[in-house]
Amino acid sequence: MATTIAAIDVDGIAATLAARPEAALAVAVRRAEGGLAGGAGAAAAARLLGVDVVALAGAALPREHSIFTTGVVAVPSADAVRRVVVVDIGELPPGRVLSGDALFGAALAASRAADGAIVSLLGLEVADAAGLRLVAEGHAAGAWRYRREGAPLVARAEAECVIATTGIADAARILHRARIAADAVAWVRTVVETPPNLLGPRAFADAVASFAADCAGDAVSIAVWDEATLAERGFGGTLGVGSGSVNPPLVIELRVNGSGLVTALAGKGITFDSGGLNLKRDLGEISWMKTDMAAAAAVAAAVIAAAALGGSGPLHAVLPVAENMPGGRAQRPGDVVRHPDGRTTEVVDTDCEGRLVLADALAWLVAARPARVIDVGTLTDSGAVGTAFWGCWGTSAVLAEEVLAAGRAAADPGWSLPLHESYAELLTSRVADIANTSVEGPDTGQLAATYLRAFVGDVPWVHIDNGSSAWLERDAAPWPAGPTATPVRALIELLVSAGE
Template sequence: MRHSPRSIGVGEAVGLLGDNTTVVVPVRRDTDTVRLDPAATRALDAFPEDVRIAVRSIMLALAPRLNEEIAVTVPVCGPRPVWWLALCVLDDALPRAEALFAAALASGHLVESGRMLSLLACAAASAPEEEVVAAGHAIGRWRWTSDDDEPVEVTLIGETDASTAWALERARIIATEADAVRRLVETPPNALTPRGLAEHLARRIAGRDESRLTAEIWDSDELRRRGFGATLAVGEASAQEPCALVLRLDGDGPLWGLAGKGITFDSGGLNLKRDPAEIAWMKSDMAAAASVASAMMAAADLGPGRPALAVLPLAENAVGPQGLRPGDVVTHPNGRLTEVVDTDSEGRLVLADALAWLVRADVKELVDVGTLSDSGDVGTSFWGCWSTSDALAQTLVDAGYRVGEPGWRLPLHPGYRRLLSSRVADSANAPTGIPDSGQLAATFLRPFAMDVPWAHIDNGSGAYLVVDADPWPAGPTAVPLRTLIEILRPHFR
């Protein structure tokens, strides 16, 4: 979708009201009713009387539903052409940015086509908040059926200045990359092989005007030469060969290292998925790799800054006669050995290869992302984070809260290492006799970072939703793309 968010004054907005237009108005919940947001009320007062009457009467009629739903849209009939009213709840119980993004996303998802005029922007007091609102509206407009060239018009009602214009441009970049991630994650696995994913992303990068970002694909022979034994083993059973996509972003300053899990389909291998229903959406197991790649592209669009190096190991975890077996031992680029106890814990294996290689590339800070487990059991509204660095962990969590994509840091306790002990290797990839968890996945990955400040983000609970989870509809979300863009962005301002 081609996003072009803009901001206009109230007077101009009134002139745009007509057919195929949706007006987004924020409301706030009280104990037993809802009320208009004060800033939106002031802007609404400049609209014609019939519009003000319609908003208030419909708000009263829909108040019971707004105690249960985050956004509602209805057609409005009157003396002017039929238009639509979307009421969205700005929840005071949520952190500010999260409340703004949730309201914007939910109302955006309700708009099937046409123009959006958003009074929600009136509740945003700064350019960063306007960016969150514009990005939320635009991201909410995406559908699997959307055409990449389909124009999407999102208009914030407010005063425009230089800071607003730049905020809207950032929102456009963010929404474009979120669309790209969601489309890849929703693509059927027979249409997106490891090599196909690598080539698609490489083509996107090659076709850009920005030359600071480059892409290189490592085939299975190159993976073997570089010691990616775990990635090769995970992909051994599939007819689709594994590969890796390596992205380099030029700049000045300490080098960021990023790694993203890219399993284009995960059967679980010989340790077949315990929950048969889970297999149906394992096309989403490459969501982290897609998010890291799009974050790098967004960073390039935002201007010169700190350099970054990303390694995305891509494979299909299938079942076959040459497949990885429980009990096999694999070797990583740093020579570390892992005993494979569970072939369904393959994501941490390929990330370990990437981490080991990035450490040898002399990165100064290191973040890996993967749909490894349950995100630390923090639910669909958060991504989980484990880290060896208080400063890096705080940077990640703060970034997520600024963009309305919250994360939660969990403890990384050394006592868990004994649960991954092995008699034939440096460690096992999963425990025996007890349930696996995000905590144990992070414990397994931790030694591969060595002394480099490192953080592991698990987006397993939120990257792909099987059912609706407000404010997101079922399907891909691109979490934690916006957080990754935010941690890169300070160096690009």
């Protein structure tokens, strides 16, 4: 079931609340000199409930709190005892509008706290259509729960959300786009959270096909390449990574027709990463390696959502999918694999497997001469950007800025990091064209990006590393621990805005 999101005019709030006695009322407050202050939403709530909402917030929120902290209070009203969720949106000087990050984060935090149906007054704080869309997407993200019973691969956020707005034209169209993006985010978070014994390569391919059919109908064509096809097409990196598993590797290819220049995309899809023969030694890390397909999931969902929304231009995505396991047939340190362009890689470390499968995909994609190519992989900890950003490297400053701008607009931010020719010296090999990492120092996002750079030629290219942001080991406001689906919203923004 898809997220239920609707908009009402400010004059319809009272009737909406009366019809939904179980729904929580979400209100934003901001920090001001001397305490808390309210905006249009707090004023509307005060009129509806006959109470000082800012004073309620002061009592409900901890004395020492940070942005996106929430509090829940029960307010008696004529028809029911109403739960009011107050959320701190940070400092906002008078006359300033809320940032997209603040709107999305506040809505996400409010829906997490409500844990059910919600009537949101956060829409009264927005200045434009983009703000309304981010409020809607944030509420949907906050409502998402992984459903362990039944069919885990089709879980969706199901709580109803009604957003009060004023002065926003064409709200129905805006919310339609928000629903598509919200379903893409929910799907990614669901497959990333799914236990790895339930989501091997074939099950992941089936999940992609099912979501495409549900979300975009026949607007996306999907092909799945088996091992024989991978061998025929020279995907030696993918075959090597998957050789230790009883579940064969495969590639998922997605195509969206359209007019204009082709955007090519690649996504790393390792459904479980043990590290291979270079077995991961950190129990804390290996326990969540079911998430190593988060990049492929994000690329698939973005392509499908863009197709559902229409006007993205032609898209071509290649997603190598494998399990990286030890075993008698497993790839060894020192092996050499060949990619579709004939280039060879020495496998110095079998736990640097994501770049091997992405090298296959990139070499295959650039042979068709797309206008631009973007790859996404959970390769490293994304440099020094922490959990709040994905890392971004590229050969085209123009394309990199387009990708980063899309992230800013979608409140799904990235951070640009440098490529420097000196890193290439660390990847030399005596037996192959390149090594997949260096034995001379720690593996880094820059080193992984430098490796991938060798496979794109002169096609404008950007590499996104979502290794630190796609999965959170602990809560990081406004997100709870677990999957975040980043950078799917940034990619949707990029692909859809490029076709507008």
